[in-house]
Amino acid sequence: MSVEEKTEFDTSRAEAFAGRVADLLDAGAAAAMMSLGHRLGLFETLAHRSAPADSATIAANAGLAERYVREWLGAMVIAGIVEYVPETARYRLPPEHAACLTEGAPLGNLAVYAQHVALFGKVEDQTIRNFETGGGTGYDDYPCFHKVMAEDSGQTVIAGLFDHILPLAPELAGRLAAGIDVMDAGCGRGAALIAMARRYPGSRFVGYDLCADAIEFALAQAHEEGLQNVSFETRDLTGYAEPGRWDFVTSFDAVHDQKDPLGLLKGLRKSLKPGGVYLMQDIGASANLEENRNFPFATLLYAVSAVHCTPVSIGQGGEGLGTMWGWETAERFLHQAGFGSIERHVLPHDPMNVWFVARV
Ligand SMILES: C[S@@+](CC[C@H](N)C(=O)[O-])C[C@H]1O[C@@H](n2cnc3c(N)ncnc32)[C@H](O)[C@@H]1O
Structure with a gap:
């Protein structure tokens, strides 16, 4: 029926x-x-x-x-x-x-x-306005978002970074040890880069993020640890272009809520040197609602999407693809961005996310 x-x-x-x-x-x-x-x-x-x-x-x-x-x-x-x-x-x-x-x-x-x-309750009035007007939200409307996000990615990214995540591209460990240029797009509070900078003193790391408060936190952390090989910059990655600058580019859960996700992916691909690697973590749910019934935390993720990821993209004048844009969309965008080889992985410690290793 x-x-x-x-x-x-x-x-x-x-x-x-x-x-x-x-x-x-x-x-x-x-x-x-x-x-x-x-x-x-x-x-x-x-x-x-x-x-x-x-x-x-x-x-x-x-x-x-x-x-x-x-x-x-x-x-x-x-x-x-x-x-x-x-x-x-x-x-x-x-x-x-x-x-x-x-x-x-x-x-x-x-x-x-x-x-x-x-957090949903904290921003409910703003969310109601978004539903009524179709408008969006700024990151400033979520005073503790970057703190919560850093704790979240501390578990999904930092905890598995060296044992599970970087090994997805087997050449990386050796290249990082030898010394390469690395950029993290939408780095938030910068914990992933700081961990890599600590581990690989011969490589150089740069983090960009839209939000000055997150970047200030990252800079203070790097300074406190006395790390000389990592820097952070407040930067809107819309229209990002630094052709041929990096050997390794990462983004951890930082593409779907951008103003222009496809434009960013195109810019990231062009920013890679020959032989460069792009490692992208994003939500591993499907673009098809009916396939997400048993996806871990799916209700929570749709709610985060309605309250945070969709409105912050729309608030930047973006499309508002949302948290649940789906791995299919992410993979299609990677192809459209011109990456030659694209691998998709799901890691046992992190069933909520999908990991792409894309090469020029
Ligand atoms: C979900 S958070 C992930 C942060 C961090 N990568 C982590 O894993 O903790 C997405 C990040 O993308 C950043 N962001 C969103 N739009 C951006 C833009 N247009 N330019 C640069 N960064 C942006 C946000 O400020 C936020 O820190």
Whole structure:
């Protein structure tokens, strides 16, 4: 039966669906509370204790007000995240739960992504205006976007950079060690370049990003580490052209929300020297909605798209391709940009993203 066909009103279906909506509301609230727990260090506080503790002890350990912590713990217990012993009014985060909710957690810290949910609320008024007018948003409307993004890519990019990501182009490690010129397009707070600059002192690294606050952060980090081989520049990459300048160009989740993604890819290809490599990470979902039903975090990603990636592109006068533009679109654009060889990879540590290695 097609979705357009009218059917008899099915009361039990309606009731089951209302239950599903109630569950979604609870899950959304739990996600917002997870963001809070992440930012306040509460998951780490809980994880450091092996025995259950009362709310006063947990709050004291976290340096927070007990009354609020107790309410947060209530939400976490009902959500099934924290265990509760009613007889002693004590709480415990099982190590199996800490394994995906704390810094450096073996399964990745999923609480990092909960911050996007909290951001949705922060920018809701602006988002409503966008829906009403078709207009866009500036990065300044997301005061903490680059901080959240750096934490996000700290897990998907930095954590796997040397073991999984750079080996996608087997020649890179040797060339980076020997000394080459590298550029990261849309570098954000610059963590990927800083990690590479630290590891490969013989190579030279440059990061460009539209946002001055992200670049200031990157410069301060590089300065603090005393790195002489990395620099960062605030630069709008629209119409980017520096022909034949780089041996290796990267972009980590930084093409789909540009003003002109295809134009940028054309510029990046031309910026490569002969034998150069372009490494591109972007969201690995499909351009076809129906193929994304089981894609990890697909609802979250469509929401991030509606609230952030689409409006920041439209806000620059761009097309607003959105987070879910799809790997098919990315691959087609790489072909249209003139790359000769294009490989597509999905990495086990990062099923949410697709990785392209493109050569001139
Ligand atoms: C999703 S963030 C990724 C940041 C970083 N690569 C990371 O992985 O953390 C996309 C980045 O593209 C930058 N960006 C968007 N439009 C741009 C433009 N027209 N020129 C340069 N950078 C741009 C944003 O400022 C943002 O830092």
